[in-house]
Amino acid sequence: MTNRSKVIIAGCGLAGPVTAIALTRAGYDVTIYEARPSSNDAGAFLNLASNGLAALSTIEVDRAATCEGFATPRMTMWSGSGKKLGDVANGMTLADGTSSITVRRAGLHRALRREAERRGIAIVEGRRVVEAETIAGDVAVVRFDDGSETTADLLVGADGLWSRIRRAIDPGAPQPRYCGMLSIGGFAQVPELDPTPETFHMVFGRRAFFGYSVTASREVYWFANVAHAAEPSREELASTPAAAWRSRLLELFEGDRGPMRPILEAADGITVHPVHDMPSVPCWHRGRLVLVGDAAHATSPSAGQGASMAFEDAVVLAAFLRDRSERDIERALDAYACHRRSRVERVLRYSARLGNTKVLGPLGSWLRDALMPVGLKYFASPKAHAWLYAHPIERDIAHATS
Ligand SMILES: Cc1cc2nc3c(=O)[nH]c(=O)nc-3n(C[C@H](O)[C@H](O)[C@H](O)COP(=O)(O)OP(=O)(O)OC[C@H]3O[C@@H](n4cnc5c(N)ncnc54)[C@H](O)[C@@H]3O)c2cc1C
Numbered sequence: 001m002t003n004r005s006k007v008i009i010a011g012c013g014l015a016g017p018v019t020a021i022a023l024t025r026a027g028y029d030v031t032i033y034e035a036r037p038s039s040n041d042a043g044a045f046l047n048l049a050s051n052g053l054a055a056l057s058t059i060e061v062d063r064a065a066t067c068e069g070f071a072t073p074r075m076t077m078w079s080g081s082g083k084k085l086g087d088v089a090n091g092m093t094l095a096d097g098t099s100s101i102t103v104r105r106a107g108l109h110r111a112l113r114r115e116a117e118r119r120g121i122a123i124v125e126g127r128r129v130v131e132a133e134t135i136a137g138d139v140a141v142v143r144f145d146d147g148s149e150t151t152a153d154l155l156v157g158a159d160g161l162w163s164r165i166r167r168a169i170d171p172g173a174p175q176p177r178y179c180g181m182l183s184i185g186g187f188a189q190v191p192e193l194d195p196t197p198e199t200f201h202m203v204f205g206r207r208a209f210f211g212y213s214v215t216a217s218r219e220v221y222w223f224a225n226v227a228h229a230a231e232p233s234r235e236e237l238a239s240t241p242a243a244a245w246r247s248r249l250l251e252l253f254e255g256d257r258g259p260m261r262p263i264l265e266a267a268d269g270i271t272v273h274p275v276h277d278m279p280s281v282p283c284w285h286r287g288r289l290v291l292v293g294d295a296a297h298a299t300s301p302s303a304g305q306g307a308s309m310a311f312e313d314a315v316v317l318a319a320f321l322r323d324r325s326e327r328d329i330e331r332a333l334d335a336y337a338c339h340r341r342s343r344v345e346r347v348l349r350y351s352a353r354l355g356n357t358k359v360l361g362p363l364g365s366w367l368r369d370a371l372m373p374v375g376l377k378y379f380a381s382p383k384a385h386a387w388l389y390a391h392p393i394e395r396d397i398a399h400a401t402s
Contacts, residue, residue: 004029008142008152010129011035011159014109015293015310017116017123019156022059022318028154030121033144035128035159043105044185044271045221046301047072047200049091050098051391052308055315057098058393064111069103072200072213080205082257090200091304092389100304100389102200102213102221108307129159132168134287138329154329155289156317158310161276163295170283176276178231179300183273184245185223188266193218193259205256208249212263222263224249231274242270275300277352280345284337288329292317297344303351305388309344312393316340319400339396347388 007023009016012034020030048065056062073093077085091100116123128145132155135141140155157165166173196214203210212222226249232240246264253260278298284291293310320336321329 005153006151007031007154007156008033008140008150009156009158010132010142010165011157011293011295012113012116012123012125013158013160013293014112014307015295015314016158017112017121018056018059018061018311019158019292019314019317020116020121021061021112021119022314023156023321024119024121025059026318026322028321031152032116032121032123033127033129033142034123034125035145037126043273044187044223044269045102045104046108046307047090047100047304048103048108049100049304049308050094050389051091051393052305052311053098053101054094054391055308055311055393058315058397059318061112061115062098064115065103065108066101068107068111069101070215071099071198072102073099074199076199076201078201078203078258080203080253080256080258085204089385092385094390129155129164132157132165132289134289138288140288153288154321157289157291157295158293159295161278161294161298163291165289166281166291166295169286169289169291170281173281173283174279176278176298179275179277180227180229181275181300182226182228182232183223183275183301184226184249184270185221186267186270188220188222188263188268189218190214190220190259190262190266191218192262193220201258203256203258203260205253205258205260207256208252210253210256210258210260212259220263220266222267224252224260225275226252228274232272237272237274240272242267245270245272277348280348284341285330285333290317290333290336296340297348299348299351301351302354303347303388305347305351309347312343312391312396313340315393316396316400319397322401335400339400343391350388 007028007030009020009032012032016032020032023030053062056065072090075088075090093099130145131143133141140152142155143149157163161176193214195216200213209225212220214220249264277300284296292313299306317336320332324332
């Protein structure tokens with residue numbers, strides 16, 4: 001593949017614009033096709049960890065992202081009975097001061113998209129990719145829901161959890177699994193709550209898990225994780241009023257200590273997401289089709305790493321594709337997938353372990369509350385999680401381009 005070769009990216013969520021920027025910097029001519037007709041504002045907010053910000057900094061997008069968020073380098077854990085279980089770092093603060101931030105998803109998405117457009121990347125909205133294949137060995141053919149089609153030298157599937165490109169690469173690819181849990185969250189203005197500078201508070205309630213942080217302007221960012229046996233359908237989610245979720249949460253946190261009641265009573269615009277993860281995806285690429293982000297590996301949200309893994313994928317993929325000759329392209333895709341897989345799978349295992357401690361029965365909760373103060377001492381050690389949060393992405397890039 002020579003420079004100015006044409007790349008199409010399916011999906012303009014979080015991975016799409018970052019991959020587009022990274023590939024443009026590597027010399028490619030990139031167009032993004034997004035299925036939705038307008039900006040993707042699904043979801044309330046997310047935790048963007050130091051390793052994700054470090055990946056963004058390699059393509060000079062980290063400032064745009066951090067402007068939209070606020071630093072949350074610490075977490076304080078509480079039991080539902082009001083016992084403080086301990087303080088723990090939320091990720092790691094790197095030598096240059098980079099730490100985890102909390103950012104509104106819509107704000108982050110807007111910032112990434114603006115950066116992509118500023119760098120001359122075309123974003124076409126309202127065009128859903130429905131099929132893709134490689135023909136003649138080196139041409140990606142991409143078909144859209146309006147019946148039109150186009151071709152490119154490479155198609156990147158950044159089309160999220162329910163990826164079509166994953167199925168185009170491997171019709172037998174695994175599908176996401178529902179984890180039996182809902183993530184419910186939003187914002188609230190609660191004047192009587194004091195700001196919680198740089199800290200997210202986490203409450204292991206007796207029946208559900210609650211997290212919140214109060215900004216300097218007393219805006220509360222909150223979420224709850226709730227066990228829910230059967231996955232609700234889209235129709236059920238769309239037709240259930242916010243008031244019903246609020247009542248359910250108030251009931252679940254009844255009797256637990258913490259500011260859940262005033263936050264929930266003031267909550268404005270409640271979003272509900274069934275939590276999914278995905279079995280390991282065996283094929284991340286075939287011919288001229290390749291995957292990044294949730295399309296390749298959806299982690300449950302517990303580790304707060306989905307976006308960061310997507311950003312790492314983006315810059316590492318672009319590094320492997322930089323200065324590749326035409327005959328090297330599939331080797332580069334293979335090297336990218338091999339290089340990323342072990343790290344991503346380690347994060348998936350870590351995230352699944354964290355999720356398992358959030359909603360437990362009475363005995364499990366008692367054990368967790370008794371053991372957690374000891375466990376947190378281990379978690380508080382920066383060394384224990386350096387592999388995750390202080391990952392040397394520059395080394396990956398150097399390896400890819402060597
Ligand atoms: C409740 C919840 C909380 C989370 N919390 C965190 C957190 O705190 N920290 C964190 O790092 N991660 C978190 N995540 C995970 C994170 O949101 C994802 O990992 C991240 O959004 C993945 O980015 P992506 O671009 O791969 O997918 P997405 O952001 O889902 O974007 C995919 C895009 O592709 C578009 N698309 C889909 N199909 C097509 C098609 N056929 N053609 C064209 N376009 C298409 C979609 O409309 C969408 O815009 C959370 C996830 C959930 C559900």
